[in-house]
Structures are given as C-alpha cells and as structure tokens.
Amino acid sequence: MSNKPIIGITMGDPASIGPEIAIKALLDENIYAICRPLLVGDAAVFNQIIEKLGLKAQINVVSEVQAAQFKFGEPDVLDLQNVNLAQLTFGEISAMAGNASFEAVKKVIDLALAGEIDATVTGPINKKSINEAGHHFAGHTEIYAHYTGTRKYAMLLVEENMKVIHVSTHVSLRQACDLVKQERILEVVDLLHLGMQQLGETNLKIGIAGLNPHAGDSGLFGTEDDAEILPAVQEALRRGYDVEGPVPADTMFAKAATGYYGGVVAMYHDQGHIPFKLSGFKWNAQKKQMDSVKGVNITMGLPIIRTSVDHGTAFEIAGKGVASPDAMVLAIESAVQLARNKVPQPAPVSE
Template sequence: MENRKPILGITMGDPASIGPEVAVKALLDSNVYEVCQPVLVGEADVFEQAIQFCGLDLKINRISKIADAKFEKGTADVFDLNYMNIADLKMGEITAEAGDVAFRTVVKNIELALAGEIDGTVTGPINKESIQKAGHVFAGHTEIYAHYTDTKKYGMLLVEENLRVIHVSTHVSLRQACDLVKKDRILECVFLIDEACKKLGIANPKIGVAGLNPHASDGGLFGYEEEQEILPAVQEALKRGFNVEGPIPADTLFPKAIGGVYDGCVAMYHDQGHIPFKTVGFNWDQAKGQMKSVRGVNITLGLPIIRTSVDHGTAMEIAGKGIASPDAMVLAIEYAARLHRNKQDNL
C-alpha cells in the first residue's frame, strides 16, 4: 500500500470572511506539511489579499489541476477557480455574490474528492445567510455534502480533545428538534459515532447518550421522550453490542465526557452539544476584547469522502484585520490527515 501523505483540498469559505485568512495562516504551521499535502481551493486573488493584509511570508502557486501542485512549505498551492473579480469583493459584508462563490467552491472540492484527485476535504467557514441570498437552499456544509455525495445517513461530529459529540438534529428550530428525538435516529447516531471513534483509533468506544429534558425527565416528571424514545434506543444499541449508557442528564454527561469517562456523546439537538464543545475550545481574551484561541473540529460522518471543518463562524466583524486565529483550521487539517491515515491502515 502506498504510504504517501494525503492531498487535502482546503476551501476558503466565504471570501468576505476570515476563511481565506485562517487558511493561509494554517499553511505556516510547522505540522501541516508534516501530515499532508495541502491545496487551497478557491480564489487565488482572495488568498493573495489575505497574505498581504496579514503580512505573511508566503507565495502563491496558481494551478488549474492538482498535478501542478508543488507541496512546498512557503508556497501556497491554490486551485484557482476564478469565479469572481476581487474588485467586487466587500470584506466583512454578507452578499449573494460572496455566498455564490463560497457555495461553488465547496461543490468543486467535493467533486475533486469524488474524482479521486484529492484524498480529503477541509472546509473554511461559510455564511448561511449569504448562501441563501445566492439562491442555494442548504442549511450548511453538512447538508451540501450529503446532497452532492448522495448520502442519506449522516451526522455532524464535533471534536475537541476528549469531547466528541454527534447530534440527533442540528439546523432546525428547538420546537422541531424535540419532535426529531426518535429511536431510529438515536440508534443511527450511536452507530455513526462508534464508527467514527474507531476510525480515530479508539478500539472499544464508550458512548453516552444525553437526555432531552432537565434531569433526563426525572422518571417522567418533565417529559416523556426519555422513556418512549431515548431509553429504547439505548437498550437496542446494547443488544447490538455497543458500549453505550443513557439517557444521562446533559449537565452530567458532558463534564464526565470532558474528563474522559465517555469517548463519544450523543446530543439531542444543536445547542445541547455545541455549548459544552465551544466552552472547552473557545477562549476569550478579556483585555483585548477578542478570541485568543478558537479550537475544535467539525467532521461529517457517513460520507464516502473525508470532510473536516473549522467549527467557528465567518466572524465578519474582524474580516480583513489579520487577527483571526488559525487554530481550528490547523486541527481540521490534522484530523483529516489522521482519518485518511487510519483508513489506509485498515485497508
């Protein structure tokens, strides 16, 4: 089996956001070229602009096919899509033009992976409002990837140190999220996170399943979802041989998981999983009034291709200022390389 470093396609995200900035900054991290062969996918002029306002010592190598990449530290290989005129770019603004370019860039990266030209994909942040303004009716990256890879069963996994979280539902209203707490979907999430943990090198992952209601309903005092949907899913998972516990009150589950008791967690809805995750990975600098570190990786499970991402937003308010942290992007690249390596080892 060929043992080369994987070629990873790294998108710029929304061109008006911090996405291009964190991508070029990530290429200066000492570990990136040790674990992969990175190719930036997007607008070469936009990446060039980010290099300039950040004052980075980095050259651009514009390419139209992956075979022309140099993979040399100090040179950013850019698969140049040339979808826009940079003179039309309005940094820090939500526009249909930027949303359209961001969307088309994601689709191109997926196409490169499906064609086998790259070994995995890493995505910068997109803005859901700009995507919608451009007429692309998707809730986010996860749904775009599922659609363009024809994937029916998928999930969003968040990873930061010991904390690994999958969600029963993500981009829906809280009222809808309660209705989506169903046995079959919970079982699906247990399967997906168990498989993901194994791909990350955890041989026998222990999975904790959160309750939906306060105190996991306290025996039915505060709701019925635990008794009717969550517990039956856990019991069925146990019958199928999964190492799983639940339903566990969320305010107990996540502190234990952070401490290493559980290798993976099943959250019932978006914020239930995202809040503990971002509490661990995001660190605010009170004196400077900005984030000093933004860590954490978003991995889409169930796809035929590798997809990891930063799990922060477009941060339009600081776009173009050169102060965005590339920590999450570096981690996303490292995780994509790790997933590819483990996949190769298991072939």
C-alpha cells in the same frame, strides 16, 4: 511525498476570516510533513490577504490537482476565478461572496468523489450569503449530503476529550424534539463509534443524553426519554456497544469533559454545541477577542471525508490579521488521520 494524503481546503467566505486562517495554517511546516495541502478558491483573494497582512507566502496558482507542487512557503491554489475584488468588502454579506464560497465547496466534493483528493477541509461560510446566491442549504453538512446522495449522516464535533455527535442540528427546537426517535439515535451511535475508531480513540464508552431536564424524571418532565431514548440505549447494548443513558445532559457533559466517555450523543444542536464550545473557545475580555478557537466539525456517514473548523465567519475581525488558525490546523490534522484510517462507506443513494 506520494504517500501523504492530498487534502483539499476551501477558502470559505472570501469576506470572512476563511482565507486568512487557511493561509496561516499552511505556514505551519508540520502540515506539509503530514499531507499535501491544496487550497481551493479564488487566487486573487489569497494574494490580497497575503499582501494585506504581510504574510511570508507566495501562492502557486494551478488549474488542476496534478499541477500542484506541495511546496512549503508556496501554497498551491486551485483557482476558481470567481471573485471580483473591486466588489468584495471584508465583513459584508453578498451574493458574490456566497457563490464563491459555495463553488469552492462543490469543487472539493467533486474532486473527492473523483478520487483526485483524499479528504476535504472546509473554511467558514455565511449561510445568508450562500442563500442570497441562490444556493438554498442550511450549511456545509446539508451541501455535502445533497451532492454525495447521503441520507444518513450526522455532525461530530471533536476537541480533546469532547467528541459530540448530534441527533439533529439545523432545525427549530420544536422540530428537534420531534426528531428524537429510536432509529435515529441508533444511527448516530453507529456513526459515533465509527468516528471514534477512525480518530484513534481507545475509550469507546458512549454517553447518550436525555432530551428533557433530569432525562424526563420518569415521565414528570416529558415522555421522550423513556419512550424513545431508553429503548435505543437498550438496543445499542444488545448490539454490543458500551453505552450509558439516557443521562441528564448537565451531568453527562461534566463527565465527558474529564474523558469518562470516549464520545457522547446530543439530542439537538445547542445541547451539544454549548458545552463543546465552552471547552474549546477561549474569550479574552480585555482584548475583546478570542485567544483560542479550537474544535473540529466532522460530517460522519459520507462516502468522502469532510472536516471543518467549528467556528463562524467572524466578519468583525476579517482582514485584520488577528484570526487564529488553530481550528483550521486541527481540522487538517483530523482529515489526515481520517484518511489514514478510512473505512469504506456505503455507496451514495441515487436520487
């Protein structure tokens, strides 16, 4: 048992599907076969969802990692006692819920930095709720970067053949174009290559997307592809990476879906997220709900391991018992794999 990594799993927003998918994931006995999972959040919230949905689980409340038993059917919860159930409404944005989800994230970061857990997995949060609570971050990635003192990081999305890293994420589209710079592209190529290795990918060929339609078409539709992306590709080749680009994004992602590339570089948030979610998210038009939501979000460049579900809070179905734990299971499995293949990262940059 002691050889299995300890994985800290946050509850996400307590008004969301986060607590539900976390508990459901730990009802998969295979999770306990590969790791020692520890839920981090408010124990009362987890008890409420277990009772409401009639799930076959009985939580073991602990106040420190060392007290966890890691017994299937009795998930351990490191109780932060920060939710008033009388004020909690499923699907509702609130500062209380935002603060509770933020404190769970901060706690697993602290535990990982202290070496008490081997990796962290995060449930979905609501950015508005977190900001209403006074925590002014654009998302998980920025929270982790801030509290680990990390300057060079990137979002890597993983779902079967699709491994997509981003040059920029939570910025306006206008700003994203300005962030397409040779130095940053080379940074994310380094991070993608490392991530592919840690995930056990054998195909290390990397596709690098163009920014503009047809990758600029020799300057007809913009100059960034020739001025910034092409020099980055040439330098990556010089450094020994197997890269190709700039490739028009519509062509690159069609090839990536077949496994032609081991991983690809997207220039901005939606360029990478849309094809990725088309691959992993399956909508049932008759039931008007998702049949499957697959995809893992990994923050590369951190001194600790962080994976996450790559879907939102799904407030519209919170508390209804229909949320799929698929993405959470995959996020835990990815965290375990990364923990086993962990490569030492640079020390955090002091503020």
